[in-house]
Amino acid sequence: MADRTDWQHQPQSQTSSVIDLDDMEVIDNDASDYESEFRDSRKSDEGRYSKNEDDNEDVRQRMGQHVTEIMWQAGKQQAKKAWNLYGNIDILRPYFDVQPYEVRNRLIESLIPRKASVQIQSIPRELYGPTMVIFTLIALLLFQMKSSGHQVQEGTLMGTSFLVCFSYWFGASSAIFLLSYLCNIQVTMIQVLSMLGYGLFGHCIVVNKLRALGLM
Numbered sequence: 001m002a003d004r005t006d007w008q009h010q011p012q013s014q015t016s017s018v019i020d021l022d023d024m025e026v027i028d029n030d031a032s033d034y035e036s037e038f039r040d041s042r043k044s045d046e047g048r049y050s051k052n053e054d055d056n057e058d059v060r061q062r063m064g065q066h067v068t069e070i071m072w073q074a075g076k077q078q079a080k081k082a083w084n085l086y087g088n089i090d091i092l093r094p095y096f097d098v099q100p101y102e103v104r105n106r107l108i109e110s111l112i113p114r115k116a117s118v119q120i121q122s123i124p125r126e127l128y129g130p131t132m133v134i135f136t137l138i139a140l141l142l143f144q145m146k147s148s149g150h151q152v153q154e155g156t157l158m159g160t161s162f163l164v165c166f167s168y169w170f171g172a173s174s175a176i177f178l179l180s181y182l183c184n185i186q187v188t189m190i191q192v193l194s195m196l197g198y199g200l201f202g203h204c205i206v207v208n209k210l211r212a213l214g215l216m
């Protein structure tokens with residue numbers, strides 16, 4: 001009786017063991033499929049990420065080249081405009097087209113004060129005379145600094161003379177032009193430069209006289 005019972009239980013245990021092995025094989029197959037799918041998805045993600053990085057790098061390079069080209073074109077146009085402006089003599093010709101006797105008369109008139117008048121006074125628009133006066137004042141200051149043994153720690157005596165004279169000329173002219181604008185006086189910057197330049201002729205005479213008398 002016991003043998004029969006054992007014989008009946010033995011096939012069931014064998015059958016259950018076979019079922020368990022099949023289940024393990026299915027689980028192993030599922031795990032391997034999952035791992036392979038995970039590897040494939042990871043590889044595809046890495047490829048997509050590397051492709052995006054390459055695309056971003058290409059976009060950055062293109063943008064850099066485009067910005068460089070725009071800056072180059074803008075600088076080229078600005079340089080061309082500046083060259084055309086300073087290379088065109090016709091722009092400055094009207095301000096230096098003056099006769100010598102006119103410059104002489106204006107220098108003499110700059111030393112004679114004028115009375116106030118209600119009549120409109122004509123102001124010359126030329127820069128030849130004022131420029132020559134400024135260069136004369138620069139030469140006088142340079143000669144006086146050399147003769148007195150003046151030393152400049154930074155720069156040269158020539159540069160100091162140029163800086164002082166031209167700074168005074170343009171700075172004072174700008175201040176006068178600003179005041180005339182605030183007071184609603186119809187005068188241009190060229191006219192202010194011309195008036196102040198001729199006015200510095202008196203400074204040249206004073207500096208020269210003092211140097212001749214040995215007071216400077």
